[in-house]
Amino acid sequence: MERTLFKSMYYKSVSRKVIFAVVCVVIAFIALGLQLSFGYYDVGFVESYQILWDHICGNFPDTDIGLKKDHIIWDLRLPRSLAGMAVGAGLGVCGAAMQSTLKNPLADPYTTGISAGAGLGATISIVLGVCLIPGIVGQPSIVIDAFVFALIPSLVIIAFSSIRRKVTSSMMILIGIAVMYVFTAMTTFLKLTASEDSLQDVYMWSVGTLGKANWDNVWFMILATIFGMVLFIMLARRINVMITSDTSAVSLGVDPKRCRLLVLVIVSIVTAFLVSFTGTIGFVGLVAPHMVRIIIGSDNRYLIPASAAFGAMMLICSDVIARNIGTGLPVGVITACIGGPVFLYLLVRQRKSVW
Numbered sequence: 001m002e003r004t005l006f007k008s009m010y011y012k013s014v015s016r017k018v019i020f021a022v023v024c025v026v027i028a029f030i031a032l033g034l035q036l037s038f039g040y041y042d043v044g045f046v047e048s049y050q051i052l053w054d055h056i057c058g059n060f061p062d063t064d065i066g067l068k069k070d071h072i073i074w075d076l077r078l079p080r081s082l083a084g085m086a087v088g089a090g091l092g093v094c095g096a097a098m099q100s101t102l103k104n105p106l107a108d109p110y111t112t113g114i115s116a117g118a119g120l121g122a123t124i125s126i127v128l129g130v131c132l133i134p135g136i137v138g139q140p141s142i143v144i145d146a147f148v149f150a151l152i153p154s155l156v157i158i159a160f161s162s163i164r165r166k167v168t169s170s171m172m173i174l175i176g177i178a179v180m181y182v183f184t185a186m187t188t189f190l191k192l193t194a195s196e197d198s199l200q201d202v203y204m205w206s207v208g209t210l211g212k213a214n215w216d217n218v219w220f221m222i223l224a225t226i227f228g229m230v231l232f233i234m235l236a237r238r239i240n241v242m243i244t245s246d247t248s249a250v251s252l253g254v255d256p257k258r259c260r261l262l263v264l265v266i267v268s269i270v271t272a273f274l275v276s277f278t279g280t281i282g283f284v285g286l287v288a289p290h291m292v293r294i295i296i297g298s299d300n301r302y303l304i305p306a307s308a309a310f311g312a313m314m315l316i317c318s319d320v321i322a323r324n325i326g327t328g329l330p331v332g333v334i335t336a337c338i339g340g341p342v343f344l345y346l347l348v349r350q351r352k353s354v355w
Contacts (some may be wrong), residue, residue, distance in 0.1 A: 017302040020295055020306060021302075028085060028309070031313065032081050033045050036077045036081060038323060039076075041068075082213070082218050083213035083278065084213075086221040087221055088284055088288075088313070088314055090229075090271070090274050090311070092288040092292075092309075093228050094108075094228060094270055095108045096232075097263050097267060098263070098285075100298065101259065103169055104169060107173065112268070113178075115180075115275060115280040116153070116184050117150045117152045118146040119146075119187050120190075121148060122146040122202070123187045123194075123202050124145055126198050127191070128190070131144060132144055143276045146272075149183075150271065153176055161257065187202075204279070204330060207279065207332040207336075208331060209278060209331060212278070220273055221274055224269070225274070239300045240300050242256060242260070279332065281315065281332045282335060284315055284335055287314070287342050287343050290343070292310050314335070
């Protein structure tokens with residue numbers, strides 16, 4: 001009797017977690033339709049789905065108006081929408097993995113200085129016109145420099161880990177913060193020498209935008225997110241063990257140092273791919289896992305995919321708001337305006353402990 005009761009409670013709990021993730025996906029899909037509909041040239045909500053489906057099926061319109069709508073939906077708006085879902089999901093997954101592994105509620109994909117490194121790389125490319133690969137200029141140069149410099153903080157942490165026998169989660173965060181301040185200072189110095197146009201480009205990159213997403217780069221974001229999700233789902237049981245103390249993790253057959261470094265490397269690669277194309281979009285990786293954890297708990301087997309769904313929903317909804325509030329408003333401004341108050345509410349709500 002008790003066994004049947006426990007099985008019933010378990011299946012009910014799992015069903016609630018799955019339903020939550022499905023609801024987030026449905027809301028994100030609805031927001032996708034709004035994203036495709038709104039703009040300088042409005043298209044009907046249902047019509048946008050129809051145009052998208054017809055293009056996928058190869059049913060191309062034979063009128064000028066139909067071809068124009070197809071171009072707007074497929075070539076201009078869909079890449080941005082897919083980029084929003086991919087980046088939101090990727091940041092949500094990386095945030096959940098970082099918070100669980102480092103056992104720190106303030107951890108997110110940018111904690112270890114990844115965003116500061118990417119910002120320095122982008123600033124070097126924009127202000128100085130220098131690319132790490134000679135002969136490449138323009139947007140590809142910004143992407144390459146941002147990606148490479150985003151990986152440097154992780155390499156510094158790995159170097160310290162090889163020198164010191166024991167590197168705790170707190171020490172990893174402190175090393176990341178130290179690197180972040182150094183890179184931020186260097187970025188600020190470069191801004192002082194920048195022209196007005198370059199300074200504007202640096203600002204737009206630093207607050208994060210999906211406006212430069214297209215079919216040439218959106219696949220990199222999608223593949224990076226899928227890569228991170230698959231690996232973290234495979235590591236979910238080990239990450240669950242890492243929530244306990246290091247001593248308990250060792251007794252259960254998990255090497256805490258190796259697991260932390262492995263998660264750090266994966267987060268760095270995924271986040272570097274994402275921010276190199278969109279800039280620094282804040283608060284998604286910090287807030288999304290917290291919201292999901294409150295609703296479905298801390299089991300990373302469900303927390304990681306649910307954080308991906310919630311992050312995708314949060315970012316694409318924020319981008320819909322950004323596009324309809326003002327012309328050219330970066331989505332990073334909306335995520336900050338939403339994420340800041342929500343995070344403060346979460347801290348106040350959990351009176352005894354922030355975790």
